[in-house]
Amino acid sequence: MEEEKIPCKNINGSDSTAEVDYLSGFGNHFSSEAIPGALPHGQNSPLMCPYGLYAEQISGTSFTAPRKSNQRSWLYRIKPSVTHEPFKPRVPSHEKLVSEFNQTNSSANPTQLRWKPVEIPDSPTDFIDGLFTICGAGSSFLRHGYAIHMYTANKSMENSAFCNADGDFLVVPQKGRLCVTTECGKLQVSPGEVVVLPQGFRFSIDLPDGPSRGYVAEVFGTHFQLPDLGPIGANGLASSRDFLVPTAWFIKDPHPGYTIVQKFGGELFTARQDFSPFNVVAWHGNYVPYKYDLSKFCPFNTVLIDHGDPSINTVLTAPTEKPGVALLDFVIFPPRWLTAENTFRPPYYHRNCMSEFMGLIYGKYEVKAPEVMPLWLDCVGKLANILSSFIPVHSQILKNAWLTSLQAKTDGGFLPGGASLHSCMTPHGPDTKTFEETVGNGKDAGPFRIRDTMAFMFESSLIPRVCPWALESPHMDHNYYQCWIGLRSHFSCEIDG
Numbered sequence: 432m433e434e435e436k437i438p439c440k441n442i443n444g445s446d447s448t449a450e451v452d453y454l455s456g457f458g459n460h461f462s463s464e465a466i467p468g469a470l471p472h473g474q475n476s477p478l479m480c481p482y483g484l485y486a487e488q489i490s491g492t493s494f495t496a497p498r499k500s501n502q503r504s505w506l507y508r509i510k511p512s513v514t515h516e517p518f519k520p521r522v523p524s525h526e527k528l529v530s531e532f533n534q535t536n537s538s539a540n541p542t543q544l545r546w547k548p549v550e551i552p553d554s555p556t557d558f559i560d561g562l563f564t565i566c567g568a569g570s571s572f573l574r575h576g577y578a579i580h581m582y583t584a585n586k587s588m589e590n591s592a593f594c595n596a597d598g599d600f601l602v603v604p605q606k607g608r609l610c611v612t613t614e615c616g617k618l619q620v621s622p623g624e625v626v627v628l629p630q631g632f633r634f635s636i637d638l639p640d641g642p643s644r645g646y647v648a649e650v651f652g653t654h655f656q657l658p659d660l661g662p663i664g665a666n667g668l669a670s671s672r673d674f675l676v677p678t679a680w681f682i683k684d685p686h687p688g689y690t691i692v693q694k695f696g697g698e699l700f701t702a703r704q705d706f707s708p709f710n711v712v713a714w715h716g717n718y719v720p721y722k723y724d725l726s727k728f729c730p731f732n733t734v735l736i737d738h739g740d741p742s743i744n745t746v747l748t749a750p751t752e753k754p755g756v757a758l759l760d761f762v763i764f765p766p767r768w769l770t771a772e773n774t775f776r777p778p779y780y781h782r783n784c785m786s787e788f789m790g791l792i793y794g795k796y797e798v799k800a801p802e803v804m805p806l807w808l809d810c811v812g813k814l815a816n817i818l819s820s821f822i823p824v825h826s827q828i829l830k831n832a833w834l835t836s837l838q839a840k841t842d843g844g845f846l847p848g849g850a851s852l853h854s855c856m857t858p859h860g861p862d863t864k865t866f867e868e869t870v871g872n873g874k875d876a877g878p879f880r881i882r883d884t885m886a887f888m889f890e891s892s893l894i895p896r897v898c899p900w901a902l903e904s905p906h907m908d909h910n911y912y913q914c915w916i917g918l919r920s921h922f923s924c925e926i927d928g
């Protein structure tokens with residue numbers, strides 16, 4: 432197995448760095464020991480575990496799931512997870528998390544929706560407080576569905592771990608690294624990488640870079656897998672060996688007061704315990720957190736004519752029981768060559784029975800030309816910055832409100848940290864500028880390399896309902912439809928009619 436070493440900030444919040452080791456592979460049966468000999472041999476649950484550890488199983492599929500899809504791991508820990516006080520509803524409650532989408536908490540909306548990037552708050556906000564649901568479908572209780580969330584945070588989680596009983600999180604950081612401590616060990620995840628935190632694993636997120644933002648897809652009742660490659664053959668797209676899994680890492684000492692925050696049915700509950708949940712000395716199994724660097728993706732593309740469907744860029748898929756119909760696909764639009772001849776190269780105009788939520792990690796997305804901030808708005812921003820240093824009282828709030836309202840009047844395009852939603856059968860495609868520039872003088876552009884960009888799509892067969900705070904958000908781009916309004920008819924025909 433390959434190993435990679437990178438520094439990761441200490442979970443206790445100190446500035447010390449520790450080396451992080453990884454195991455590699457997708458869907459492997461891994462094993463890892465922080466102390467040699469801590470894993471029992473020949474059995475999972477001996478009468479006495481090495482070093483007096485407790486054996487604990489975490490099951491990610493029903494016990495009786497077919498062997499090829501069965502997922503479970505055995506954790507050998509200093510104290511078992513059960514050693515905690517009763518769960519209580521968290522105070523304050525979190526009003527913006529949804530796991531069962533219905534008319535009381537979300538609404539149907541067929542309009543093309545787009546959001547500008549949400550600002551990262553100034554007030555102390557950790558990953559849990561900064562998480563909010565945008566849209567989703569189905570129910571975590573019924574084990575079928577998904578939720579799409581975003582987060583904005585500026586502070587590491589302190590003396591607390593998150594545990595999501597509802598589903599698996601696929602976290603896509605857009606700004607700021609995440610140092611994720613899990614029961615299996617640590618993962619450092621930078622923008623451009625993604626991390627999967629499966630249902631039930633306890634984890635805590637440190638923000639070594641401070642202000643952070645990103646996207647989260649949560650799937651209920653299934654797990655992500657690699658897509659089949661079909662006629663592509665045995666190699667290509669995301670390769671198993673590029674998925675990295677943590678190695679065992681533990682905290683030995685008791686803790687004066689640790690809190691487990693459990694997301695259960697979209698509600699948060701807390702339980703106190705006198706030890707860190709990161710007390711797993713050794714583990715083995717195939718139910719594990721993992722990360723993947725999107726720059727390792729090996730894209731395939733058309734080499735003669737026409738624009739292939741974006742499914743060719745699927746990194747991970749969470750399947751439904753219907754063959755080829757995803758609960759949620761994670762698709763990327765990475766740097767790559769475009770070579771097709773006599774072809775309209777950007778994504779075609781289309782309507783899709785699947786629903787498409789898109790985000791942008793960096794760069795610009797190929798069908799949406801970014802609008803340059805007008806000079807006058809840029810000047811107003813600079814002036815506001817100067818003024819705010821003279822008028823301290825509420826100046827920051829005033830400045831933000833002023834700039835937000837000014838920006839809301841401007842179409843900022845599809846920006847890094849922003850998002851769009853094109854639901855089932857809602858038409859969409861390249862904006863007017865992209866169309867005009869592409870068709871231009873009718874000549875082929877020649878081989879062209881798309882550089883410095885990473886957009887992605889969460890695509891689902893289930894139609895999302897949208898949460899009210901997302902619809903009412905000041906970041907909602909009410910002028911989005913305008914990007915297509917300028918598309919004019921180029922129809923020319925000699926026949927009268």
Ligand SMILES: O=C(O)Cc1cc(O)ccc1O
Nearest residue numbers: 740741778779787798859888
């Ligand atoms: O709508 C989008 O931008 C995503 C998308 C990209 C593409 O290349 C083809 C179809 C599609 O839905």
Ligand SMILES: [Fe+2]
Nearest residue numbers: 781787853859
């Ligand atoms: Fe699309």
